[in-house]
Amino acid sequence: MSATSGAVWGRAEQQDFRSRVRGTLLGAALGDALGAPVDRLDLAAIREAHGAEGLTDLAPAHGRRGAVTHLTQLTLFSVDGLIRAQVRRDAGAWHPPTDLHRAYLRWAATQRDWGPDERRAEDGWLAREEWLYARRDPARSLLLGLGDDIMGTPEAPKNPAERGPEAAARSAPFGLLVGWEPQLVVQLAVECAAQTHGHPTACLSAGAYAVIVHALARGDALDGAVQKALALLSARPGHQPVSDALQRALGAVRQGMPAPARVEELAGEGTAEGLLAVAVYCTLVGEDVRHGLCLAVNQSGPSGAAGALTGGLLGALHGETALPPGWIAELEGRPTLLALADDFAMEMTQGPALHGPAGSAPGWLARYPRGA
Template identity: 65%
Template sequence: MRSQRVIVRAMTNTAWGRTEQQDFRSRVRGCLLGGAIGDALGASIEFDSLDAIRQKHGPSGLTDYAQAYGRRGAITDDTQMTLFTVDGLIRAQARRDLGAWHPPTDLHAAYRRWYTTQHNWGPDERDPETGWLAGEEWLYAQRAPGKACLSGLSDDRMGTLADPKNPDSKGCGAVMRSAPFGLLVGWEPHLVFQLAAECGAQTHGHPTGYLSAAAFAVLVHGVVRGESLPAATQRALSLLATRPGHEETTQALQRALAQVRVGVPAPERVAELGEGWVAEEALAMGLYCALVAEDVAHGLLLAVNHGGDSDSTGSITGNLLGALLGDTALPPAWLTELEGRGTILELADDFALETTHGSALHTADHVAPGWQARYPRT
C-alpha cells in the first residue's frame, strides 16, 4: 500500500510535487472508475435472487458484464449521480474565490442538473451556464433512479439537516453518490463528514440515510490519504458516535468488521449483512467486500452476487478499492467496455487539476476561459 506520507505531505505544502500529483490523480481515477465498474457489473442482476443469478450465470454467479439497458458495461443512476457530485464539488471550489462559498448549495444545484437529465430528452436546449457535464448526451437516460432522489430534487427547496427532504427515507441513494466527498483530501475528516451529511439530507432525511453517506465519505477520505481501510472505519465510527441517530449505521459498520473474522468470504456471508436497499446495509456490504477482497475483481464480484441492490453495493466496493489501490489496479477488460469511460476520466482529471492547481486556474478577479466554460462560477 502506498504511504500516507505521499498525500499528506502534498496537503501541507503550498505546491504539490509531481509524485504526489500522480498518486492523487490515480486514486481519483480509481475511485470513480472503480465505482462505475462495480455499478455496471451489478446493473444486470440488481433485482435477481442469488439462486436466479446462479441459474443464469453458473455456480460461481456473475463473472463478467452482462447485458443491461441494451449493452454490456452500462452504468446506472449510481454513477450518474456520483459524476454530478464531482461536478458540484469542482464548481464549489472554483466559486470559493468569490467569497460566496456554500458547498451544499453548489451540490444541490448539481443534483438538480442531474434531475433535469432524467426528464429532458437531451442537452440540446440546455443553458450554457450548466457547464460541460450536463451536455453529455449519454447521461440523459433513466437507469432506475431512486424515488427519494427524484422527489427530493423535484423543486428548488434544498433539504438541510434541520429541515431535510424525505425525513423517513433511509434508502441507499445518498450513500451511493457520496464517494467524491472523500476526495477532498485537504479537508479535515469531520468537515468531509459534515458536508456529505448535509448533502445527503437533500434527498434522504432519515439520520441513517445521511449519516451512512457521511461515514462512506470518511472511509474514502481515509484511504485516499493513505490510511488502511480498517483505520478509516474506526475514524468513521468515532465521528458517528457524536451524532444523534447514529446507532443503525454504527451497528452496520461493526457487523461488517466482525464478518471479516467469520470465515472464507462467500456470497452467503455478504447476504448476512442485508440486501443493500437501505443505506446502512449497502454501506456494510460494500465495506465488507472491500475488506476481504483479494484484488479488485474478486471484491467486485463478491459485492454484486447477492439477492439485493447489486449495482449499489458493487459501486460502493469499487469506489473504496479504486481509491485504495488507484486506477492501474482496475481490470483492463472491464475498463474497455465501461460506458462513459472517457467522460469519467475527463471529470476525474479535472477534479485532480482543481485540487492540485486551483490557484492557477482562478482567482477572485480572473478565471481561465476554458475553466469558466467548463465550470461556470455564476
C-alpha cells in the same frame, strides 16, 4: 496538506492523488455496471441466469455491456458540483451544499429532458454530455427529492423516512477532498444526503462512507479508515445502526471464507448502513478488485449500489491501475469519467492557477462557470 489552501503539491503527490481519484470514480462506475444486470434479483435467480458461481463478468443491461445507472450519473454530478463550489469560492459564494444541490438539479433535468439545452452555457460541460440523458431506473426518492428547487437540509430533510443506499453511493467524491478535515467531509456528505434521503441512517451512512474514502485517499489502510469513521460517528445522534453495521463488517472478516450468505446477512434489507457494511467487508476480504466486486453484487438486494460502494473503496485504496482493464474498456461513459476525474484532480491541486487572484483560465471557467 491542504488541497484548498493553495499549498504546493509535489509531482509524486499529484500523480498518486490523480490515480486515486480516477480509481475511485472508475471503480464505483465498474461496480455499478457489474451489478446493474442483477439488481434486486435474488441469489437463486442470479445463479440460474449466470451459472453456479453467479455473475463473474460484465453482462448486458440497458442495451449494452458496461452500462451504468443513475448511481454513476449522480456521482459524476457530485464531482461537477464540488469543482463548481471551488470556482465560486473566488467570488465569496462559499456554500458547497448549495452548489451540490444545483448540480443534482442539473442531473434531474437529464431525467426529464430529451437532450442538453445548448443555450444554457451556465450549465457547464457535463450537463451537455448527451449520453447522460438516459433514465437508468432512478429511485423514486431521488426524483421526489429533486423534483423542485427547495433544498433538503438535515433540519428539514427531503424524504425523511428514506433509508436507501442511493445517497451514500453518490458520496465517494466528498472523500476525495483530501485537504479537508475529516469532520467537515462527514458534515458535507450528511448535508447533501438530506437533499434526497432524510432518514438519519441514510445520511450518516453517506457521511461514514465519504470519510472512509477520505482516509483511503490519504493513504490509510481500510481497518484504520473504518476506525476513524466510527470515532467521528460516535459524537452524532442516531449513529448506532451505522456504527453497528460497520462493526459487523469488521467482525465478519474473522468468520471464515467469504460467501454470498455472509454478504446477504450484512446487507439485511438493503438499507444504506447494510450496503455500507457490504462494501467494507468485500473490500477487506476480496482477493483483488474483480473478486471483491463480484462478491458484492452476487446477493439478493441492491446489487448496483453494493457494487458502486465497494468499487469506490477499492479504487480509492488501490488506485486506477488495480482495476480490471477489460472491464474499463467496456465501461459506458469512460471518456467523461476520466475527463472529470482529471479535472477534479487538477482543481484540487492547482486551482489557484486556474482561477486565482493572479488571473484565470477562460477555458476552465467555460467548463465550470461561476453561475448557477
